[in-house]
Amino acid sequence: MLQPFTLLVDENMPFAPELLSPFGQVITKSGRELCADDLINIDALMVRSVTKVDETLLAKANRLQFVGTATIGTDHIHKELLAARGIGFASAPGCNRIAVGEYVITSLLACAQYRGEQLAGKRLAVVGSGNTGNAVAQRAEAVGMKVLRYDPPLAAKGQSHWTFCQFEDVLNADVISLHVPLTRDGEHATYHLFDAEVLNQLRPEQILINACRGEVVDNQALLRCVQAKLAPALIWDVWEAEPNVLTDLVPYPFITTPHIAGYSLDGKMRGTQMITQALCQHLNFLYVDHSQQFLPAPTLSSIELTAPIEQATLGQLTQLIYNVFADDRRFRRDGLTAIGFDRLRKTYPQRREFATLSIRGVSDPRLAALGFALDPA
Ligand SMILES: NC(=O)C1=CN([C@@H]2O[C@H](COP(=O)(O)OP(=O)(O)OC[C@H]3O[C@@H](n4cnc5c(N)ncnc54)[C@H](O)[C@@H]3O)[C@@H](O)[C@H]2O)C=CC1
Numbered sequence: 001m002l003q004p005f006t007l008l009v010d011e012n013m014p015f016a017p018e019l020l021s022p023f024g025q026v027i028t029k030s031g032r033e034l035c036a037d038d039l040i041n042i043d044a045l046m047v048r049s050v051t052k053v054d055e056t057l058l059a060k061a062n063r064l065q066f067v068g069t070a071t072i073g074t075d076h077i078h079k080e081l082l083a084a085r086g087i088g089f090a091s092a093p094g095c096n097r098i099a100v101g102e103y104v105i106t107s108l109l110a111c112a113q114y115r116g117e118q119l120a121g122k123r124l125a126v127v128g129s130g131n132t133g134n135a136v137a138q139r140a141e142a143v144g145m146k147v148l149r150y151d152p153p154l155a156a157k158g159q160s161h162w163t164f165c166q167f168e169d170v171l172n173a174d175v176i177s178l179h180v181p182l183t184r185d186g187e188h189a190t191y192h193l194f195d196a197e198v199l200n201q202l203r204p205e206q207i208l209i210n211a212c213r214g215e216v217v218d219n220q221a222l223l224r225c226v227q228a229k230l231a232p233a234l235i236w237d238v239w240e241a242e243p244n245v246l247t248d249l250v251p252y253p254f255i256t257t258p259h260i261a262g263y264s265l266d267g268k269m270r271g272t273q274m275i276t277q278a279l280c281q282h283l284n285f286l287y288v289d290h291s292q293q294f295l296p297a298p299t300l301s302s303i304e305l306t307a308p309i310e311q312a313t314l315g316q317l318t319q320l321i322y323n324v325f326a327d328d329r330r331f332r333r334d335g336l337t338a339i340g341f342d343r344l345r346k347t348y349p350q351r352r353e354f355a356t357l358s359i360r361g362v363s364d365p366r367l368a369a370l371g372f373a374l375d376p377a
């Protein structure tokens with residue numbers, strides 16, 4: 001008897017059943033709990049970052065022909081293994097870049113307001129000038145910051161129009177925002193790129209943001225710095241060894257969250273849509289994009305501004321759409337155990353991107369650069 005095409009999908013992948021059911025039977029399961037037996041008679045596997053796709057997971061995969069991850073990062077995927085076994089693979093580059101940009105700028109504006117500082121004129125160093133780093137750079141420039149880019153692999157290619165800075169310049173920037181993939185080998189490995197030696201050169205007046213991967217910063221070394229009151233202000237979304245966070249470090253950041261910087265509903269939808277499209281290509285099917293019809297209308301879609309825009313106004317606007325302090329509170333209260341951490345991510349409230357808010361009454365280009373929609377009426 002002909003077996004139906006069967007897809008195994010992480011249950012924490014919004015809109016996956018809607019988009020993937022035309023291909024065959026969709027089975028959903030907790031991505032953290034997937035094991036080799038689950039892969040028996042599975043044709044396509046769709047994961048998120050919490051599933052390690054390696055020899056162990058694929059040990060009994062007798063029919064697997066495609067793996068998709070609805071994420072930007074791919075450090076959880078043994079890509080060489082997939083290639084060696086002739087299994088197609090796709091990730092979702094850039095899917096949640098806007099969400100990361102919005103997380104960083106919202107947190108940064110809040111931090112600056114709290115410290116009574118103006119961001120305009122300050123230097124922000126983006127470490128990793130790819131999709132998320134550039135989303136942050138665009139928003140930082142929108143609020144008047146001077147952006148420095150540090151990206152040796154890209155600089156070595158010599159094809160970019162950016163000017164790149166040295167690591168020393170990064171260490172002297174007012175704000176340092178990390179946006180590199182987690183890599184453990186090679187000349188530009190990022191594992192503990194910010195180790196004790198680097199962290200010890202930073203100062204409390206600075207702000208250090210990690211919204212890429214926890215292992216890029218030595219968390220124990222960072223803890224020693226904060227305990228010695230020598231660390232920069234921290235905006236902290238990712239942790240070494242998630243979902244087991246270094247709880248001693250949690251009280252210190254200005255804002256801290258359970259790896260949700262990229263968790264806009266729009267970004268998650270883009271991730272699902274991109275791997276659906278890639279599966280279509282793999283199967284030589286014609287792809288028609290129906291994804292937008294599943295996104296709900298935003299709760300707040302329009303607002304009128306009546307006064308000139310100051311930094312405080314920008315901060316208020318960003319928090320109107322993205323309440324980062326609510327994420328921070330929930331994490332500190334409920335996210336410090338592995339179960340709590342995963343539960344917060346699984347039950348993450350609906351968060352929309354700034355583009356869903358249309359602003360009337362002013363035509364300030366900063367608003368468009370931050371991602372808001374401008375209504376000329
Ligand atoms: N917290 C969250 O929710 C999210 C985290 N991420 C993480 O952020 C990472 C970056 O994402 P994208 O910007 O979209 O990736 P990307 O691939 O577009 O850009 C990464 C850039 O980092 C550069 N790079 C690599 N090694 C470097 C090094 N040693 N020093 C400086 N630059 C280096 C690369 O040349 C590249 O230009 C992802 O790999 C993922 O792990 C991504 C999305 C959401």
Ligand SMILES: O=C(O)C(=O)[C@H](O)COP(=O)(O)O
Nearest residue numbers: 048049050071072073262263
């Ligand atoms: O896209 C990435 O890379 C990320 O870090 C995702 O936002 C992580 O989300 P999950 O896959 O862990 O749900």
